[in-house]
Amino acid sequence: MSRSESAPAGTRAGLSAPWLRLASFVLLIAVWEASAVLAQSRVLPDPWRVALTFWDHLLHGSLLWDLGITLLRVIAAFVLAMICGTALGIVMGQRKQVDVILDGWLILFLNIPALVTIILCYVWFGLTEVAAILAVALNKFPNVVVTIREGTRALDRELLEVAAVFRVDRRRTFTQFFLPQLYPYLMVSARSGIALIWKIVLVVELLGRSDGIGFQIGIFFQMFDIAGLLAYTLAFVIVMLFIEIGLVEPMERHMTRWRK
Amino acid sequence: MTGAAALDIRIDRKTFRMPANGGSRVAIEGLALSVPAAQFLCIVGPSGCGKTTLMNLIARLDREAEGTVQLSDGTPVESARIAYMFQTPRLLPWLSVRDNVRIVLDQAEGAEGRAEALLRQMELGDSLDDFPNRLSGGMQRRVALARAFVTEPQLLLLDEPFVSLDLPVGNRLRGLLLDLWRARPTTVVFVTHDLREAIYLADRIVFLSRGPSKVILDETVGLTRPRDVEDPAIDRFRIDLLERHSSLLHGLAGASGDQTPGAVQ
């Protein structure tokens, strides 16, 4: 291939990708706008209305408070599911007997619909904060167990032998020889966990809380306030994207920096 | 205990179960060996004869065998500080070179400086903060060697540590190993299938039969130290040895017929 041929090709691939993304985003807004204009309906507000509504809720409403409360629930449920799921996943990956005993339960839990878990939690533990967080965490928990069990089964015994022969203490064997081997599995779990949890948390709030994004969306639904609904949704999506880009990705880069 | 460890090894029988066919395979049978303190012992045997299996038994990574491995004073091997340089470097890919060596140290020991000094001595001073997969094979083995030495072991096990390195790199590492051993005497068990390497390094060479392995020849290497890799005496020793025991390296008993070649399968 000659220079003159490869150079423009390189520029096209390198430079215009962000622009293409931007263009595609603008197109989405345009399609939305066009549909709103055509429909002329209260249930499909145009982007500008949604933006104004968003601004209004941000300054004069409880958007920030609801966002904060929902985020706290996401974090609490996430941490709970990750810690408990990782612990059980490790045990099941290491002990054949425990695995055999609990495997059936796990399959059962994996297949219980989220809605059922949520309702049962509320019925058994009341419409409380604890029940709400537990319901969300329980929905994520079996996935974590399965992933971490897989990772534990794939552990490199040879590295653990190094720790054994040099008598590295238990704590450091766990944190330096054992856990890092699970990082890829933990990252997979964390990513899919956040994606799942922040969707389920809204349902939990809708059904049994009196604040948070999910609760407000329920109110907007009853009042047919679609602009408010979209404004809240947008705010939440943006925050979750921010967490993904600003927190999860840098963490992943840090954990896998040795791969380069 | 303090100082170099003296070892008593007696493996009556070591079998591996073969999950594939439900049977089992005898890897070691009737192997007895005593290693005095601070001796540099080389174990030579054909590939697959059970050398690594024996090392894992000595290191107590594997405890499932009929027989005993203990220190000569009757205490368990675990009461000695053991270091083991495996057949592959087995470095932790997520730790820097420096941390890979430090990780085996007791933090209370205050021996952090020793790790770095040792790495510098091995000419790894410029790579202290690199991750292992950035290093060449020879450098990785130097890190593994530093890790093995940094704990000041009383018993040092090395399993074909310099295999697959080209000759000059290998020879530098062999020299380094001898320097370290001379500076701080420790009991060394060094596995290899390279007879010349064994003669260059060892006080004593033990030859193993083909599997199931046992000792077929126990030879003292009387060459004076320090030795030169190029020293013709090494080759003379080797040729003489092979003349006396023609099929030694195939794991068969020598021509002198002092043992039966019963291990052939």
Ligand SMILES: Nc1ncnc2c1ncn2[C@@H]1O[C@H](COP(=O)(O)OP(=O)(O)O)[C@@H](O)[C@H]1O
């Ligand atoms: N974990 C194991 N399970 C079954 N057989 C094994 C295992 N480890 C080693 N062996 C067998 O034992 C014999 C000796 O192996 P090894 O000690 O690795 O030989 P060497 O190190 O001398 O090359 C070989 O036949 C090998 O296949």
Ligand SMILES: [Mg+2]
């Ligand atoms: Mg081997």
